[in-house]
Amino acid sequence: MIDMSLSPLRGQQTAEEILEPSPMSKLRRRIFKNHSFMIGAAILIVILVCALVAPLLAPHDPYELDLSKRLINPFWHDKKTDAEFMLGTDKIGRDYLSRLIYGAQISLLIGFSTILISGVIGTALGVTAGYFGGRVDMMVNFIINTRLAMPVFLVAMAAVVAFGASLHVVILVLGLFLWDRFAVVMRSITMQARDLDYVKAARAIGCSTPHIIIREIFPNVLSSLTVVATVEMANAILLEAALSFLGFGVQAPTPSWGLMLNEGREYMFFSPWLLALPGMGLFLLVLAINLFGDGLRDVTLERER
């Protein structure tokens, strides 16, 4: 019989197969080909950098008020505007551009701290439920369903009333609420991972439960965890803005975008840009986070395929 490995048949193997790229360069190419990931990441990096170097970037102190320079129009509204206040000033004469830049800081701070808290809670619950199953799973499921039944926004408002309105309270309340997706996703992924052969093998050779969870299951779920984190981060930022807008969130004079919308509301007829600008900031930030998350999901899903 002819040894097949010695007679590679030309024409039955395509150029594609011969020039098979390495997995790493494949992944890189997929990332660069994924427009939503690239656009999302680009906007996100710009906003992140702005927030980090806010003191260098902002032309003014966002808290410094000057009642003689109230409600100056932004540059496109009127040609006479000083270069000093490019985007105008608010109702008590604070530089709007500086407040917008510092507002990014607040939104990102809220977003990151919230997912830190909710991520820990949700992951702990989800992994526990998924790994142990049975009664533990039933209990966790009940907790998740109870949490879903709570009208988040209303209860968050009530909690802010109860504990006083401040940045810390808002972060804590949102963190204690927005863990449901983490728990649901982690639970199902852990359940699948638990049945993977190498996890079974780890258990068979007597690895301890925490060891299995941290060493064998966790690396598996990292990409899903990141995707969920982007969803919840966007969610937290929007909720904070809405809470602050209604006066149940961050308090003056903090430059939160939601609060700026609240303060600008009474001037919406004559100075609509007071509303347009912080909203654009929110929109862009959330859009970037969503695009980043969507792209990440597509890239990692493709890899698993």
Added chain:
Amino acid sequence: MSAEKDIVLDVQNLKVDIPVSAGMLHPVRGISFSVARGETLCIVGESGCGKSLTSLALMGLLPKNAQRSADRINFLDQDIQNLKEREMARLRGVKMAMIFQEPMTSLNPSYTISNQLEEVYLRHISSNRAEARERAIFLLGKVGISSAESRLGQYPHQLSGGLRQRVMIAMALMCGPDLIIADEPTTALDVTIQAQILHLLAELQADFDMAMILITHDLGIVARVADKVQVMYAGLTVEEGPCEAVFDTPLHPYTSGLLRCIPVPGKTAPGQPLGTVPGIVPNMVGELQGCMFRNRCEHATDVCETLPNSATQLANGHAFTCRLSPDAATRSEGA
């Protein structure tokens, strides 16, 4: 068989091409066959040899990105190649009907059996609901479903796989088609049910005097129902002919390899290993270069780097496409 057969379908040089990122995929590279009324043609081959796409190409149900071409596809003396989708739809279900591999998923879960049976009749034959219902009950009886009337009100999930395939067969017969194409109709079923369904198909085909194309990878099935056999490999016909001829004197090494894979009662001793055809179906991207089977063929030589210009024709319509002469093939078979 009479000399002037009533040819229902006559296909010449059918090709299916699918553009993919790596180039052009050629799952069907030009096959020809014809089938007459009352005749059963079996198309045999491994998964991936293009047999299912052949059936979809005949029905005009290829995926959107696939392209069909042929010298002719004459169905009831009409070339259906240039028919518009609307005109094709008037043939499908009426003149040509199809039975699929997966009875579990081929019925719509949201509608009752009667709804799905009757709708095809109502669309093509007449809008008389009572008539359609009568036909449905008649055919459910024909396909061996007892208490047909009570089954009509049921949903697919209330039926077993075997029953669903019977319903699918009844559905294909609703308008009394001239041609029935069955694509692996028994693969998804239990072995005992397989035999029943196969028997039923053969019986109905004779009963309704239809032409039937049965697509399968199971030579056991072929031996029982086929009049003609067409063995496909990598999108090409490697051997065709009357059932007995192909089974008794397989001429292409692939056919003989396949035949060695099935146990023969009385001949295969218990414990004796069955034959295998080593290797896998080759990549179907790009143009043909030589015999596609040569990397799996034990007789392959340098001459196999090119294909013969035409199939070697023997008496009685038996033909094969191989560089080896029929003598050499039969000789090596004995060795």
Added chain:
Amino acid sequence: MIAYALKRIFVAFLILLVVSGLTFSLSHLSADPALTIAGEQASDEDIEAVRKLYGFDRPIVEQYGNWLGRALQWDFGDSFHYKAPVVEMISGRIGTTMTLGFLAILFALVISIPLGTLAAMRPNSFIDRFALLIAVFGQALPTFWFALMMIIVFGVWWRWLPISGNTTWAHFVMPTIALGYYATPALMRLTRAGMIEVLGSDYIRTARAKGLSPTVVLFKHALRNAIIPVVALAAVWFGFMLGGSIVIETIFNLKGIGWLSYDALLRSDLPVVQAIVLIFASFYVVLTLLADLLNAYLDPRISVR
């Protein structure tokens, strides 16, 4: 099936019990309710008297028991501020909120089902990209900011629509769009995904093999199967939307129970807040319960687990 339904109903009740218990204790952690009722100028004796009168001096568990007992008889006590029965205040306004929620979900379905279906029929076509764009932008748009921008454009600049109140149908146009678009991305993505799956299914191939017209294949065989999960999700979103109604009703001065909860929180009017939380939670629980039971009915395998 019946055992499954009973179990689900029991769990639903349990969830409502826990939610109401949590909100009750949360609201009683906030500012002393006796102080709220007696008013800022009240003397210590007055406050003490109020505390005795309302039973605020009792243990919290006892207070909760009493409240729950009355709530089960459809009595949520009197508003601290308006001194009127909470049930009356809510029943007079719930119609507005229900109308808004219903219109909003209808708006979302009317947009998302046709668009999602068209996108699924021609993946990667212009219409598919357009639908994706709508979904991505819609997800990032803060509801309340969108509402404010609509007010500026349609209410202030062009004066097409009234911006406050709920006397005519025109008053509902902007609130409906603002609240409804919020659910559109999720519903559209589900329609598209479901439709793509269904269009690729074996029974659609069967329907085409039967020679049915493309219209019948699409509307009779495909849409019905693809739409069931969308309607189930819409029911769940209806529950979420009641939460969103707080911001929207406040912005448009639409005096439903969303607005009422905002007003009550401003005045620390606990009985009103507790009642509304319970109503929102009940809505969510009942709607998910119905969606689950519908799914179990359609797919008998679910209830066997």
